[in-house]
Amino acid sequence: MRHFRLKSLALMGLLAVATAAQADIKVGVILSTTGPAASLGIFEKNAVLLGPTEVAGQKIDYIFFDDGSDSTTAVKTARRLITDDNVDVIIGPTTTPAAMSLIPVVAEGKTPNITQGPTNALVQPVDDERRWVFKTTTNDEHEANPLFAQMHRSHVKRLAFIGFSDSYGDQWEKLTRRYVASPDGPGRGIELVAAERYARPDTSVTSQVLKILSRSPDAVLVAGSGGGAATAVLELRNRGYKKDIYVTLGATFGDFLKLSGKNAEGVYAPFAAVMGVNQVPDSYVAKKGVEHFVALYDGKYGKGTSNIFAAGAWDATKLIEAAAPEALKKAKPGTPEFRAALRDAIENVKDYDGARGRYTMTSQDHAGLDSSALMLGQLKNGHWTLVQP
Numbered sequence: 001m002r003h004f005r006l007k008s009l010a011l012m013g014l015l016a017v018a019t020a021a022q023a024d025i026k027v028g029v030i031l032s033t034t035g036p037a038a039s040l041g042i043f044e045k046n047a048v049l050l051g052p053t054e055v056a057g058q059k060i061d062y063i064f065f066d067d068g069s070d071s072t073t074a075v076k077t078a079r080r081l082i083t084d085d086n087v088d089v090i091i092g093p094t095t096t097p098a099a100m101s102l103i104p105v106v107a108e109g110k111t112p113n114i115t116q117g118p119t120n121a122l123v124q125p126v127d128d129e130r131r132w133v134f135k136t137t138t139n140d141e142h143e144a145n146p147l148f149a150q151m152h153r154s155h156v157k158r159l160a161f162i163g164f165s166d167s168y169g170d171q172w173e174k175l176t177r178r179y180v181a182s183p184d185g186p187g188r189g190i191e192l193v194a195a196e197r198y199a200r201p202d203t204s205v206t207s208q209v210l211k212i213l214s215r216s217p218d219a220v221l222v223a224g225s226g227g228g229a230a231t232a233v234l235e236l237r238n239r240g241y242k243k244d245i246y247v248t249l250g251a252t253f254g255d256f257l258k259l260s261g262k263n264a265e266g267v268y269a270p271f272a273a274v275m276g277v278n279q280v281p282d283s284y285v286a287k288k289g290v291e292h293f294v295a296l297y298d299g300k301y302g303k304g305t306s307n308i309f310a311a312g313a314w315d316a317t318k319l320i321e322a323a324a325p326e327a328l329k330k331a332k333p334g335t336p337e338f339r340a341a342l343r344d345a346i347e348n349v350k351d352y353d354g355a356r357g358r359y360t361m362t363s364q365d366h367a368g369l370d371s372s373a374l375m376l377g378q379l380k381n382g383h384w385t386l387v388q389p
Helices: 001-019 038-046 069-084 096-108 140-153 169-180 204-211 226-237 253-263 287-301 307-328 334-346
Strands: 025-031 060-064 087-091 113-115 134-137 159-163 191-198 219-223 244-247 267-270 374-382 381-385
Touching: 001 219, 025 038, 025 307, 038 060, 038 287, 038 307, 060 069, 060 287, 060 307, 069 087, 069 096, 087 307, 087 381, 096 113, 096 334, 096 381, 113 307, 140 169, 140 267, 140 374, 159 169, 169 191, 169 219, 169 334, 191 226, 204 226, 204 253, 226 244, 226 253, 267 381, 287 307, 307 334, 307 381
Parallel strands: 025 060, 025 087, 087 113, 113 134, 159 191, 159 219, 219 244, 244 267
Antiparallel strands: 267 374, 374 381
């Protein structure tokens, strides 16, 4: 009996070693597929579903959770993924508030996070906590530069701002104030005459818009996403505002276009290649990467469905694919050593042409995209059109 037990234990040990050697790479995915940000999160989930399922002979498992567009739920889910599911990396969340809340969680769990939030503060500065956080979205300045350059060309002198009353709006208001205060920057010569805020789910911004109109601005900048951004644009147009409106990248598809309709005609926005890759010159460095994603996504979900949010989520899966082979040389999935090695490998990804642009990560840059990732667009006949310089 003892001999049999020893043999059994030995066999179990061999099986455990084999299982460890073949452990899958586990990717936790926290996205907003319900709630106010669902119009973004659903596209992101669709893109992750197209992500690689194997790398260097190692299977990749995706574990999906919906945070309901709620930061508290996102934090609870991240803790579960780290402690119970023992994931190697987390993609998401969708929104900036949720993404900000996750920073100390992933740092404590020493688990790399490729967030979908757009705000610079998610990855800057790269301190002891943010060294675990990366993002596949452009920085605020990348979005703002083409918008303010157009304002300068249009001789805007009086600018009004209206944005979400959360960390997304906070960052954009700070950036706007910084730009107009700079004597030699893109916002030079522009006065910020009004700054109003509203909650993402708000269905009315009448009081805020009336205050803005009382200041007679030459242009209005709306810092919002999806249907929430449409709320502000609709109120401005319905109140007779006919001058230029500028929106941030989050307002370039989906519910924004459906809800605002013709009222958004002529609105300016940052333009990413994925919004119209056929309009982008061949000299654009990441054009082939964008074309590959658009063909894949539109082929699965329908022509014209590819967008910036899906692109960012897809790029997150591809960065993991690019980094994993190096990490696998140093440790096995499911271990703290592998998570650390994967973090290091993501930080060293160079010249990867993704759906959002060319990524070159460094120890001080965890976004990896530069200003070439965004140009200037304008809504014409219901479609985003690249404004030629």
